[in-house]
Structures are given as C-alpha cells and as structure tokens.
Amino acid sequence: MKVVILGAGVIGLSVAIRAIEEGHNVEIFAEKITPYTNSDRAGAYWSPFTNTTTSARIVKWGKESYRTFCKLIKVKNAGVSLVDGLEYFNSEDQFSESWCSYARNFRKIPRNELPKSFVAGFSYLVPVILMEKYMRWLMKRFGSLGGKVTKKRVCDLSEIDSLSDIIVNCTGLGSIELFGDKLVTPIRGQTVKVRVRSIDLSTSKLYADPEFYIVPQSDGILLGATAQKGDWNTNVNLKDTQYLIKKGGSIAPRIGNAPSIVNESVGLRPYRPQIRLEIEKRSKGEPPVVHNYGHGFNGVTFSWGCAKEVVEIIKNYFRFLDLK
C-alpha cells in the first residue's frame, strides 16, 4: 500500500521507518529536511514529563521509545547514549511515577534528599540523543530501506491525494495552516552548548527540572532551554544565552561564568494541549489522514511509541478495507 508522510522531522521519519519495515511503499513530502527542521534543534533526552496527554498513552509511547533508544545505543552513528539522570519537579501535577518507573535503575528520591524548592524527584538511566547525528541516521536508515523523500511544501491535500492510499500528517507547526488547527502554537526554545575540560559520559550526570536542564553530550554540555510560548523568532538571543549560562553555572559550578561556547541554537516546539494521534476519514475517494502532531516538549521521547501506534492504525484501516 502507498503511504505518504507529510513532514521529515523526528516524528515523520520515525513513522516512515516503521511503515516501510511493515512492507508499505512509503514516500515523504517535506518542506524542510535535516539539518533544517525543528527536530534538529532539540536537546535532546528522553523525558515523558510536562505533557497533558492522558497517562495511559504516555506510558505506552514512552515505554516503546525507551526500549528502542536503549537498542540504538549499540548502533554506530545513531548518536544515542545512556547517562545517569536526575529529574526534579516543583509541583505534583507535573509528573506521575508510572510514566518512568520502568526506566533502568529507576529510583524515587526521598523527600529529605531533595533540593529545597522541589516536591519530587527521580533518578534513572536516561537516553541522550545527539540530534544532528540522530536525524542524519534516521534519514539514512529510511533511504537504505528504499524510502523516497521529496522536498516540497504541500499547500493542499489534493496535491498528493492521487499518490497515496493513506496520508500521515507529521507536519508539527505546519498543521496550523494545512489543517487549520488553531490549538497548535510554537514554544520557542533556545539552547547553548558549552565546552568543559573533559566529558566522560559514563560518569557525567544529566540534570533536569521543569524550567531547565543540563545535558552531557560527547562534544560539550548542553544548557537549555527557554520556553517562550507563541514566539516564532528563530534568531539566537544574547540575553537568553546569558541567562542559560548563569543558570547552568549556579547548578553546576564547573561550567563557570564565561565558558567557551560550542554553539547556540533555536527551535520551535510544536505545542498542542493534547498530542493529536487519530485517523480522520475524508470524503469518498479521498485517502484518510492519520494525524500525528503537536508533540511540544516531548517529540523525541514519544517518537517511536507514536510511530508504532500510527502503523497499527494503518494496519487496521487496510484490514477494514479488505473486509468490505
């Protein structure tokens, strides 16, 4: 069956790989491809928090992705590593233990061991994903399976209807215009990567709280990220860089107050109060659309879990057609 995927960010590429592995004929149409997507600007580490989608789905998506990233650690050039992580929360509604309790080396931090302003915290082994490497690897993997990518901005579904039996919408912020979804909005995120004398990923720790994170990566320490809702500006802002360095230095003194900068980066998170993952039937003769967008802060974290669900929806749809 011919599956057309709209979008080549982490969401589109993950679905594309799973769909082609299922034996479908898959083509991606995307306005931007790596290294120019928002996904290329992500932190990124696995973290199923700061999301309002219902818990059962979070557990399912997060678990599937965690399992997949743990496998990818062993894959050369995928850019995935596993580090010790500490994640803190300052209110009860930001987390549920069940969202991450299956992670390796999971431990709930006792209240008396928490820094003052936090009400809960977990430690566990966290997949860290070097996005510039990972996105390249996803693209290559899709190509090696026979997938085709066409660089094109789609303005109306009629442009691709005749090419597909089913369409998967992974356009993130593009869904505002293409599907008129007014619930989607950008949340601007700036990061800065700083150099420190030496980084040993086997002993470095990842730190995260709802407003800030410090992610050890092979080429530096990533400090992030700002979260400016409704802000479409993709230029680096000096004030944001200064804020991130100051904050990082206050938590990890080894960063100092004037570290050398490896790079600064800005991306726009495609935020939606609830991730939209569902099939939309259209008029007779038009292929249906499986929507998979609005992942906000957690697109990398849920990518493989959502891809699995999309492929199940596609399978059920074709089975239903066979029965008719």
Ligand SMILES: Cc1cc2nc3c(=O)[nH]c(=O)nc-3n(C[C@H](O)[C@H](O)[C@H](O)COP(=O)(O)OP(=O)(O)OC[C@H]3O[C@@H](n4cnc5c(N)ncnc54)[C@H](O)[C@@H]3O)c2cc1C
């Ligand atoms: C600074 C920062 C840090 C982050 N850190 C993390 C993290 O640590 N962990 C985590 O899980 N997540 C993180 N995220 C969030 C994550 O990056 C996003 O949720 C994820 O990248 C969204 O992926 P996407 O594929 O939906 O969107 P995008 O990457 O924006 O991809 C959308 C694709 O659709 C295409 N498109 C749009 N409209 C059209 C159209 N009309 N026609 C054709 N193509 C179209 C685009 O060109 C692009 O190819 C972070 C984000 C930022 C900005």
